[in-house]
Amino acid sequence: MTANFFQARGPSKKKTGKEKESIINPSLQPWVEKYRPETIDDVSSQEHIVSVLQKTLSSTNLPHMLFYGPPGTGKTSTILALARQLFGPDNFRTRVLELNASDERGISIVREKVKNFARQTPRAETVASDGKKYPCPPYKIIILDEADSMTQDAQAALRRIMENYARITRFCLVCNYVTRIIEPLASRCSKFRFKPLDSSSARQRLGNIAAAEQVPVNQAVISTLISTSSGDLRRAITYLQSAARLSGATEPPTPIFPQDIQEIAGVFAQTVGVDVPPTQSGDEDIDMADVTPLTVKADLRGFDLIRETVKLLIREGYSASQILIQLHDIIVEHPTLTGRQKSACALTMAEADKALCDGADDELWILEVALRVHKVSHPE
Amino acid sequence: MLWVDDYRPRTLNELHYHVRLSQRLKSLAGSGDFPHLLFYGPSGAGKKTRIAATLNELFGGGVEKLKIDQRVFITPSRKKLDVNVVQSNYHIELTPSEVGNYDRIVIQEILKEIAQTQQVDVSAKHRFKVVVINEADSLSRDAQAALRRTMEKYMTNLRIILCANSTSRLIAPIKSRCLLIRVAAPSHEEMLTVLNHVAKRAGAGLLPQDMADEIITDANGNMRKAILVFEAMKMQSPDLSSSPPIVKPDWETYCYKVGDMIIQEQTPQRVMEVRAKLYELLSHCIPPTIILKTVADRVVQKVDESLKADIMHWAAIYENRMRLGNKKIYHLEAWVVKVMSLYKQFFLGIELGDLDDFI
Ligand SMILES: Nc1ncnc2c1ncn2[C@@H]1O[C@H](COP(=O)(O)OP(=O)(O)OP(=O)(O)O)[C@@H](O)[C@H]1O
Ligand SMILES: Nc1ncnc2c1ncn2[C@@H]1O[C@H](COP(=O)(O)OP(=O)(O)O)[C@@H](O)[C@H]1O
Ligand SMILES: [Mg+2]
Ligand SMILES: [Mg+2]
Numbered sequence: 001m002t003a004n005f006f007q008a009r010g011p012s013k014k015k016t017g018k019e020k021e022s023i024i025n026p027s028l029q030p031w032v033e034k035y036r037p038e039t040i041d042d043v044s045s046q047e048h049i050v051s052v053l054q055k056t057l058s059s060t061n062l063p064h065m066l067f068y069g070p071p072g073t074g075k076t077s078t079i080l081a082l083a084r085q086l087f088g089p090d091n092f093r094t095r096v097l098e099l100n101a102s103d104e105r106g107i108s109i110v111r112e113k114v115k116n117f118a119r120q121t122p123r124a125e126t127v128a129s130d131g132k133k134y135p136c137p138p139y140k141i142i143i144l145d146e147a148d149s150m151t152q153d154a155q156a157a158l159r160r161i162m163e164n165y166a167r168i169t170r171f172c173l174v175c176n177y178v179t180r181i182i183e184p185l186a187s188r189c190s191k192f193r194f195k196p197l198d199s200s201s202a203r204q205r206l207g208n209i210a211a212a213e214q215v216p217v218n219q220a221v222i223s224t225l226i227s228t229s230s231g232d233l234r235r236a237i238t239y240l241q242s243a244a245r246l247s248g249a250t251e252p253p254t255p256i257f258p259q260d261i262q263e264i265a266g267v268f269a270q271t272v273g274v275d276v277p278p279t280q281s282g283d284e285d286i287d288m289a290d291v292t293p294l295t296v297k298a299d300l301r302g303f304d305l306i307r308e309t310v311k312l313l314i315r316e317g318y319s320a321s322q323i324l325i326q327l328h329d330i331i332v333e334h335p336t337l338t339g340r341q342k343s344a345c346a347l348t349m350a351e352a353d354k355a356l357c358d359g360a361d362d363e364l365w366i367l368e369v370a371l372r373v374h375k376v377s378h379p380e
Numbered sequence: 381m382l383w384v385d386d387y388r389p390r391t392l393n394e395l396h397y398h399v400r401l402s403q404r405l406k407s408l409a410g411s412g413d414f415p416h417l418l419f420y421g422p423s424g425a426g427k428k429t430r431i432a433a434t435l436n437e438l439f440g441g442g443v444e445k446l447k448i449d450q451r452v453f454i455t456p457s458r459k460k461l462d463v464n465v466v467q468s469n470y471h472i473e474l475t476p477s478e479v480g481n482y483d484r485i486v487i488q489e490i491l492k493e494i495a496q497t498q499q500v501d502v503s504a505k506h507r508f509k510v511v512v513i514n515e516a517d518s519l520s521r522d523a524q525a526a527l528r529r530t531m532e533k534y535m536t537n538l539r540i541i542l543c544a545n546s547t548s549r550l551i552a553p554i555k556s557r558c559l560l561i562r563v564a565a566p567s568h569e570e571m572l573t574v575l576n577h578v579a580k581r582a583g584a585g586l587l588p589q590d591m592a593d594e595i596i597t598d599a600n601g602n603m604r605k606a607i608l609v610f611e612a613m614k615m616q617s618p619d620l621s622s623s624p625p626i627v628k629p630d631w632e633t634y635c636y637k638v639g640d641m642i643i644q645e646q647t648p649q650r651v652m653e654v655r656a657k658l659y660e661l662l663s664h665c666i667p668p669t670i671i672l673k674t675v676a677d678r679v680v681q682k683v684d685e686s687l688k689a690d691i692m693h694w695a696a697i698y699e700n701r702m703r704l705g706n707k708k709i710y711h712l713e714a715w716v717v718k719v720m721s722l723y724k725q726f727f728l729g730i731e732l733g734d735l736d737d738f739i
Contacts, residue, residue: 028412028507032557033535071556076532100529101522102488146553149525176553234556238415242408242559249407264404266562303680303688315565315601317421321548356548360700361669368696371689 031241032234035209037077039085044233045201046074049192053082060086060137064162064171066186068178069194072234075174076145078194083141088134095136101146107157114142118165140169147173148180155182162188196231199223206236215244217256224258228265239264266318267326306374310367320362324349324369331373341376348372383611384604387578390444392433395426396577397570398563405430405561409437412506416531418516418542418555421563424602427543430563431512434541439470439505453485461486471510477518484523487513491527495534508539516542517549524551531557565601572596578607584614586621594626631666632674639678646720651713658712668708672699672715679719687726694718 037043040050040057056062067075087095097117099110118140144150150158162171162185173189175181197205203222210217217240229236242264247253313323331337331345352365389395392402392409408414417434419427435443446466453461461482466473474490476483494509513519519527531540531554540558547555566574572592579587587610595613599606609627617624638657641650661671676695680688694715702711 030413030415030535032415033532034413071553076529100533101525102491102527102530145529146525149522232556238559241413241415242404245407245411245413246404249403249410263400264559266560302685307680307688307692311600315422317425317562317564319420319547321546355696355700358700359549359703360696361673362546362548364673364692364696364699367692371692375689 030238031209031213032237035205035212035237037074037081040078040081043074043078043081044205045197046078046192046194049078049194052192053078057082057085057135060135062086062137062139062141062170064189065173066178066181066189066191067172067174067194068176068181068191070176070196070232072229072232073194073196074233075194079141079143079145079172079174083143086135086137086141088130088132088136090129091134091136094140096141096143098143098145100144101149107154110154110158111161114161114165114169117142118169138168141172142169143172143174145174148175148177152182155185159184159188197233198231199226202226202229202231202233202236205233206240209237210240210244213244215240215247215256216253220258221256221261224261228261228267235265266322303371306370307367310363310370313366314363320352320356320366323366324352324356327369327373337377344376345373348376382608383578383582384607387581387607388429389433390436392430392437395430395433396574397426397566401430401561401563402433405434406437408559409434414438414506414508414539416540416542416558417561418544418547418550418558419561419563420517420544420547422565422601423545424599424604424606425563425565426603427563428514430561431541431543435471435510435512438510439468443468443470445469451490453479453482453489455482455485465490470504470506471512473512473514475514476523477515481520481522483520484526487519487523488526488530491530491534491538495530495538498537508535508537510539510541512541512543514543517544517546519550521551524554528553528557566603568593568596571599571601571603571606574603575606575610578610582611582614584620588621588623591620591623591626598626598628631661631664631671634661635671635674636678639675639682642675642679642716642719643682643723646724651717651720654716655709655713658709658716662708668702668712669699672702672712676715683723684726687722690722691719694722 040053043050065079067079069075083096084092097113099113103109144158147155158171162169171189173181173185178186178191178193203219203226206222206225207217210222221243225236225239229239239261243256243260246260246264247256328346328349331342331349334342337345348369352369355365356362392406395402408417419431421427432443445468447468449465449467451463451465453463455461459482461479463474463476463479463486472490472494474486476486479486491511494511497509498507527540530538542550542554542558544550547560575587575592575595579585591613595606595609599609612627613624614620616627634657638654638661641654641657644650658671662668672695676691680691683691698711698715698718701714702708705711
């Protein structure tokens with residue numbers, strides 16, 4: 001069980017008595033952990049990666065690896081599942097070292113840890129306590145999760161470490177942004193790109209979880225889960241769980257509707273863009289890039305109207321980053337704006353995105369974007 | 381104690397507005413598979429209140445028995461960090477932004493410690509402890525990265541509740557690991573209900589409608605501000621029916637004055653005067669972003685339509701620079717000069733234009 005697997009590697013591992021006690025009811029795990037893939041075959045959507053890794057399972061030969069891709073696409077799950085399938089439950093602890101961004105990863109600390117870990121010679125038991133056979137190849141795996149938060153210096157030092165211990169260790173680097181990994185390090189690894197989950201795999205996985213949890217969901221709900229989570233399965237699963245809890249709170253359970261998912265996901269109702277306060281839905285053909293909200297005082301015009309709209313959006317709690325994403329989608333698909341106008345909008349949004357990443361104020365930048373988009377889409 | 385604290389709802393049932401959200405939180409808290417949460421929304425919308433009520437729903441009244449600890453952390457460079465932590469038997473509350481760039485160390489140490497201890501109270505309703513992280517949007521990148529795997533690995537012993545104004549500054553993997561809970565500011569009517577409720581509980585007598593409207597409009601969705609202003613007005617003139625003028629915070633009035641000064645005169649002399657006022661505001665710990673936004677709002681109310689967008693554009697630009705730079709005053713002042721020059725050019729432009737007609 002995934003839960004116990006983590007638990008066993010947790011701090012209580014020495015006190016065997018405690019460990020018994022702490023075996024928790026798996027139904028009490030948040031679903032993202034409960035349904036973490038246990039074998040690499042459970043990993044959805046990344047068929048290419050899985051088939052390559054399957055070969056390494058039988059040949060037991062493993063290159064250094066670099067996994068990269070957006071959040072919630074299965075990187076951590078895949079390497080953990082692979083390691084478990086290679087070594088089985090008994091040897092996992094002595095063969096796999098996981099270092100993530102919450103561990104101290106200064107150069108000297110990494111070197112020390114790897115040195116100690118790699119020193120003990122691998123010892124293979126082929127039949128494990130659970131009666132299954134594991135390949136148990138003669139090397140250890142070092143997982144550097146969230147490697148993009150390692151400093152350049154630490155990464156540079158890692159090159160030597162990788163070479164020095166090449167005989168008995170394999171490294172697996174996991175990160176979101178492959179560009180943050182220095183080239184000499186990246187070039188030593190086989191690279192695996194994890195794609196955002198395609199909708200049919202995500203649909204299947206979500207359907208299975210819903211079935212296992214006995215949550216009645218229809219296809220429309222699943223489609224909404226997928227469209228609101230943009231390829232991040234972890235988020236989709238969390239939304240599903242949250243909706244299930246809400247529906248289960250009444251007796252008999254209330255059916256789940258797509259709107260519930262949208263509410264949980266915090267997106268505005270589908271047809272509403274930056275220009276319309278989010279509580280207001282309906283009205284299919286509002287001119288989206290046209291900053292003319294309906295509920296703002298009717299006598300407002302021009303600047304004051306836009307200012308008031310932005311104030312409302314901020315009062316509603318929407319974050320600038322969310323608003324930008326949705327506004328972007330609307331503008332890109334906008335039926336009447338010209339290419340030139342769209343480019344001008346894109347430029348503004350890019351600037352805003354950068355500013356927000358630097359920590360700039362949400363309200364000022366949404367106002368800035370709204371004013372510029374308005375100006376561009378209303379040439380005098 | 382202040383009314384904001386005295387009459388703060390303690391449980392999800394007592395919460396006044398966003399009833400559907402309260403229900404959602406209740407259904408989540410009813411089960412041990414409670415996910416990590418990220419509450420976000422404007423100041424004074426009721427995030428903290430809602431978090432406290434959710435904790436109450438999870439663990440019962442025991443979460444209100446709080447201890448405050450001074451904790452000391454040592455950085456790798458041997459610097460000592462003092463951090464205040466508020467905790468009960470079931471949860472712990474941190475504001476890591478207090479220690480600036482060292483926040484990662486604090487987060488790391490505290491989370492590991494919590495993750496490795498089991499719930500002491502055997503009768504506790506849940507096995508996990510909750511760590512509430514305030515002002516999560518000012519966590520450094522490093523601190524956010526340090527949260528990532530910890531949030532997954534120690535799920536059995538640990539749940540995290542983040543509280544932030546905006547999600548824009550949080551990295552995607554953190555947002556992916558939490559259920560996002562948007563807390564919108566209450567509407568005018570909702571605020572009115574709360575104010576009347578507070579008036580009744582405080583025995584303050586009937587709150588006149590026009591006075592309530594004025595307080596609410598002024599508070600712009602900030603429930604805390606509305607209650608504070610209401611209490612201040614009640615203190616100043618116990619007889620509310622005489623409709624006393626609304627109490628504005630000094631700094632706000634001061635910012636308006638700065639705005640007016642910019643409009644009245646655009647000279648180097650005036651820049652110096654404005655600078656003195658800005659210094660005064662900064663020295664009273666008014667956040668520079670708030671100063672800039674308040675002054676800008678005042679200025680745009682008083683200028684020609686064609687100037688407004690430009691003035692806000694430069695406010696956005698200089699606010700951003702202010703965050704990246706070190707000396708806040710430089711950027712505030714640069715904006716002031718920019719606005720003065722725009723304003724002056726505008727008038728010169730009109731005069732020259734008039735001349736053009738004659739030639
Ligand atoms: N491809 C997948 N197949 C099955 N489940 C998945 C997949 N991707 C994600 N999940 C689900 O999402 C959860 C998180 O996945 P995982 O930890 O592997 O993400 P990650 O790619 O490492 O993300 P991050 O970059 O945020 O660390 C898993 O526990 C699992 O429930
Ligand atoms: N749902 C509510 N019902 C009634 N009063 C509330 C509610 N939410 C907040 N308040 C009042 O507003 C004050 C500020 O709320 P707080 O939770 O501190 O806001 P935030 O954390 O969003 O800044 C509280 O002290 C309380 O008196
Ligand atoms: Mg991961
Ligand atoms: Mg607060």
